Amino acid sequence: DTEVTQTPKHLVMGMTNKKSLKCEQHMGHRAMYWYKQKAKKPPELMFVYSYEKLSINESVPSRFSPECPNSSLLNLHLHALQPEDSALYLCASSQTLTEAFFGQGTRLTVV
Amino acid sequence: QKEVEQDPGPLSVPEGAIVSLNCTYSNSAFQYFMWYRQYSRKGPELLMYTYSSGNKEDGRFTAQVDKSSKYISLFIRDSQPSDSATYLCAMPGGGADGLTFGKGTHLIIQP
Numbered sequence: 001d002t003e004v005t006q007t008p009k010h011l012v013m014g015m016t017n018k019k020s021l022k023c024e025q026h027m028g029h030r031a032m033y034w035y036k037q038k039a040k041k042p043p044e045l046m047f048v049y050s051y052e053k054l055s056i057n058e059s060v061p062s063r064f065s066p067e068c069p070n071s072s073l074l075n076l077h078l079h080a081l082q083p084e085d086s087a088l089y090l091c092a093s094s095q096t097l098t099e100a101f102f103g104q105g106t107r108l109t110v111v
Numbered sequence: 112q113k114e115v116e117q118d119p120g121p122l123s124v125p126e127g128a129i130v131s132l133n134c135t136y137s138n139s140a141f142q143y144f145m146w147y148r149q150y151s152r153k154g155p156e157l158l159m160y161t162y163s164s165g166n167k168e169d170g171r172f173t174a175q176v177d178k179s180s181k182y183i184s185l186f187i188r189d190s191q192p193s194d195s196a197t198y199l200c201a202m203p204g205g206g207a208d209g210l211t212f213g214k215g216t217h218l219i220i221q222p
Contacts, residue, residue: 004154033209040119042199042212043155056209090154099145100203100210102154 006091006103021106023074023091032074035090081110114138117213125221130187134200134213141202146185149197190220
């Protein structure tokens with residue numbers, strides 16, 4: 001099973017809302033990631049959790065707040081987003097550097 | 112110069128043709144090389160990964176790495192309309208503990 005599950009699949013939120021994206025994997029992978037993907041662009045790394053500790057924060061604005069409650073779960077809390085934050089948000093997990101498995105993404109629209 | 116270069120296409124070929132997709136990279140530290148397939152509005156799906164120079168085959172797909180030229184390729188034999196997607200090369204390492212992606216090549220297989 002190489003499944004990474006993301007919820008919700010679609011999200012529309014206003015600029016004053018607070019919402020959360022969720023990601024789950026049951027492959028026992030040590031690392032989990034959040035990527036942001038704009039249309040016709042490759043995924044861009046936002047955050048990396050390794051053994052449930054935040055190891056990489058790629059200069060992401062504080063309106064994005066990651067959380068890793070346990071080794072299987074990853075959340076991304078959203079607050080006061082801007083319309084330019086509208087994108088496909090992808091979660092991924094990996095055990096080694098050789099392969100990372102992605103979820104289907106949450107398509108976020110900020111209005 | 113970007114770390115990974117990939118022609119975004121679109122690349123349009125007739126059904127049954129052999130497709131060649133390519134990436135070049137500049138960082139000698141890259142040791143592993145991955146190919147992902149991404150359908151519109153979906154998450155990237157890992158197709159293959161390779162470590163050393165040479166070829167690796169999986170069904171209709173062959174991945175080729177030439178470390179001396181810093182050049183990687185993905186060949187698709189007997190291409191099908193269902194192969195129409197964006198193909199992303201990716202390498203772990205570089206500036207962060209995540210994946211460095213090429214821009215992705217948009218492939219269209221004409222029935």
